[in-house]
Amino acid sequence: xxxxxxxxxxxxxxxxxxxxxxxxxxxxxxxxxxxxxxxxxxxxxxxxxxxxxxxxxxxxxxxxxxxxxxxxxxxxxxxxxxxxxxxxxxxxxxxxxxxxxxxxxxxxxxxxxxxxxxxxxxxxxxxxxxxxxxxxxxxxxxxxxxxxxxxxxxxxxxxxxxxxxxxxxxxxxxxxxxxxxxxxxxxxxxxxxxxxxxxxxxxxxxxxxxxxxxxxxxxxxxxxxxxxxxxxxxxxxxxxxxxxxxxxxxxxxxxxx
Numbered sequence: 001x002x003x004x005x006x007x008x009x010x011x012x013x014x015x016x017x018x019x020x021x022x023x024x025x026x027x028x029x030x031x032x033x034x035x036x037x038x039x040x041x042x043x044x045x046x047x048x049x050x051x052x053x054x055x056x057x058x059x060x061x062x063x064x065x066x067x068x069x070x071x072x073x074x075x076x077x078x079x080x081x082x083x084x085x086x087x088x089x090x091x092x093x094x095x096x097x098x099x100x101x102x103x104x105x106x107x108x109x110x111x112x113x114x115x116x117x118x119x120x121x122x123x124x125x126x127x128x129x130x131x132x133x134x135x136x137x138x139x140x141x142x143x144x145x146x147x148x149x150x151x152x153x154x155x156x157x158x159x160x161x162x163x164x165x166x167x168x169x170x171x172x173x174x175x176x177x178x179x180x181x182x183x184x185x186x187x188x189x190x191x192x193x194x195x196x197x198x199x200x201x202x203x204x205x206x207x208x209x210x211x212x213x214x215x216x217x218x219x220x221x222x223x224x225x226x227x228x229x230x231x232x233x234x235x236x237x238x239x240x241x242x243x244x245x246x247x248x249x250x251x252x253x254x255x256x257x
Contacts, residue, residue: 004137013220031244032106032223037216040095040119042195044203045086087122089201096122096193097215099163099174103184106221110163112191113255114156115214119205121198122213126154129165129172129189131198134243136160136252145196155196162250163188171241172221191215211219216255220244 056065085093098152099110110129116122123140125148127133137159144155165172165188195213197203222240 031247032108034219034220036218037214038083038097038254039212039214041212042085042087042093042206043211044206045088045091078095079083085195085197087118087195087197087201087206088203089197090145090199091197091201092145093195093197094193095195095213096190097217098142098187098190099217099219100185100218103176103180105176106174107170108221109218109244110174110251111220112161112163112186112217112220112254113216114158114161114191115212115216115256116158117210117212119202119210121201123155123157123196123198124192125150125196126161127188127190127192128158128168129163129190130161131164131169133160133249133252134154135181136249142198142200145198148196160192160248189237218251220248 016034063223083093087093097112097185098111098217101108111133112125114132121140121142123142132154140157144153148155163172164176174188177186178184
């Protein structure tokens, strides 16, 4: 997508650094957890931006250098804003949240909460390694962008999702990459990679309180082997899984509040 942006709202990327703590879930199982959040704001996208500074009085076709009085209300000088993401009807905007852990991490389950305050008909295609948590998602039911060629692509506007990896159905653990001497960091793969809008998307409805998509992540790692069935590191006991899911749903409700 053309990087030229428009509107008077600049994209702000707000990162809440991961907060690591030990949580007692339901008073039965103990879990290590970490949380992180990123917010991207969007602007109306018609490819035209306001100039940053007024024209040079002596060279009216060039921008001036007076930074003390930068306010302008014209649209004459073309400006390239790398920090904005414009949305127009039928647009495709890159945005690809990817969850990761470091080399010293315990194997962990990963959940992602997507909040979407944009006007109707802005949506994403869920990545192959993820599935929605029942009762905590909103599907997009409109016509898909022609660029989405996968007939099985699942489109959503928001919701709570869990990492399932290659299993396609059950929770998967994300673990440091084995056999890598120096950097064993590992990633879930992208939750989604683009924001799509429908042909009927109304960009003029993007306002200060309807202009963002926030992705929050929740990682849950067992503090000991007793949370697993038969000592296996691949399958949780039913009780442990229920407790994680209950705790994550409480977290999701707080995120939405």
